[in-house]
Amino acid sequence: MAEIVAAAPASDWRGIDPENTLYLELPTGRVVIELAPRFAPLHVANIKKLARAHYFDPLGIIRVQDDYVSQWGDPSSRHPLPPDIGKVAPEFDRPLAADLPFTRLPDGDVYAPEVGFSDGLPVARSPALHRIWLAHCYGMVGVGRDVDADSGSGAELYVVIGHAPRHLDRNVPLVGRVLRGVELLSSLPRGTKAMGFYADDQKPLPLKAVRVAADVPAAQRSALEVLRTDTATFTAVIESRRNRPEEWFKVPAGKIDLCNVPIPVRQATAAHRP
């Protein structure tokens, strides 16, 4: 796979839009999240407003459930939401559209009729329902909510840090994917209360600052580029993971699960530096 990726032409890589990139500035380092405005425009808009109001900064990571999620927010509502953050539609899925690219995986899926990649994100779709939705793979970012479908504003977010909890698909708006630093969230001490919430004697990791990358001076931005998922290179990556060519493998799987496909990310070359 490394050889395939190294041989990719520059045009197979894309930069990331600083206006749709979120930085979590943890005491342990930066987590870079690429937001998904084509899948959850209302929630992404809310999250950017919240970041720009510095709403998240005094909060911490209050839930780390093993094999499931790391989550931040303000469960006891001590910090009021900015006035322009209102209820928005759930955005659990969206209509199929001709301009939404789809690189289909050939091996099927337990949960959905079709799975693949769109805009560098793992997706599932149903032609019968004419709907497409983001899939809960490792590193995906979702909106915590209460019982009501529309009760999640984006003020409480989680990142998947375990086996893909695909039963959450279409029950939660997914708003993006971690490109860098997921290990800063996955290696945290697990919460000892029910559902992995931190007990009173556990210290939540402070978020410190959450910023839209566009608001950070260019020199301080993370210069990353992502392999386009609608390229022959990415299709070759998938194939090289379906049938691993390394001598170590004795029985090639011949198949691959959506959430086992890596989406290559690297330091940006000149074309995609901020």
Next chain:
Amino acid sequence: MAEIVAAAPASDWRGIDPENTLYLELPTGRVVIELAPRFAPLHVANIKKLARAHYFDPLGIIRVQDDYVSQWGDPSSRHPLPPDIGKVAPEFDRPLAADLPFTRLPDGDVYAPEVGFSDGLPVARSPALHRIWLAHCYGMVGVGRDVDADSGSGAELYVVIGHAPRHLDRNVPLVGRVLRGVELLSSLPRGTKAMGFYADDQKPLPLKAVRVAADVPAAQRSALEVLRTDTATFTAVIESRRNRPEEWFKVPAGKIDLCNVPIPVRQATAAHRP
């Protein structure tokens, strides 16, 4: 699910055999591993010999790769293997057998023709090949090896701490499953070298002691019992996870992936205390 499990008759639970249970006594707590002698008898025998020779005790966790594995061993071979640990057959899979229970999952699988549970373990099988094998779900324990199929003795072991790397199925002997304490392995700092190996400036967590439970005084054993996977209760657990009844869920998945099925473990009742 909690209600289904609470209502299960005592006979639906089984104790765990101390002769086939391994304790990792980490500085942070105990990891309890149930070994799988019906699937990897030669490797399980090796691992028990190694534990009884206190071979593992001076070693540490030398590799933690995010979304993949935590691994311990002696990569630089500073500690010679006991003389009776020899090469054994790979044990990547085994023949189907009438006395091997199989609770089949109804929703299919990306990697194998059939998946389900056998002896409380996630398994895949192929009637055409007449073979059955353990599946790489979260918490499963596997044998590290070099390029040769028979190069893994059991002296180097890993635990899955990420999205199920099912492409490893039938390429590695799986030797058991973590029943308690997987979070002690999954929350460790990730290794910064290639493949998550610890760099020289990273301190591996010492194993301290690795013991066969039968060699530990009864009063110091972990008293656990596991829900039998060949019971109506377990089938009801599966169904309650395929279609989550909680009001929170708006779109029930209607399906479940092998590695998303929880196998209930609890403190032992009187019948199964050591």
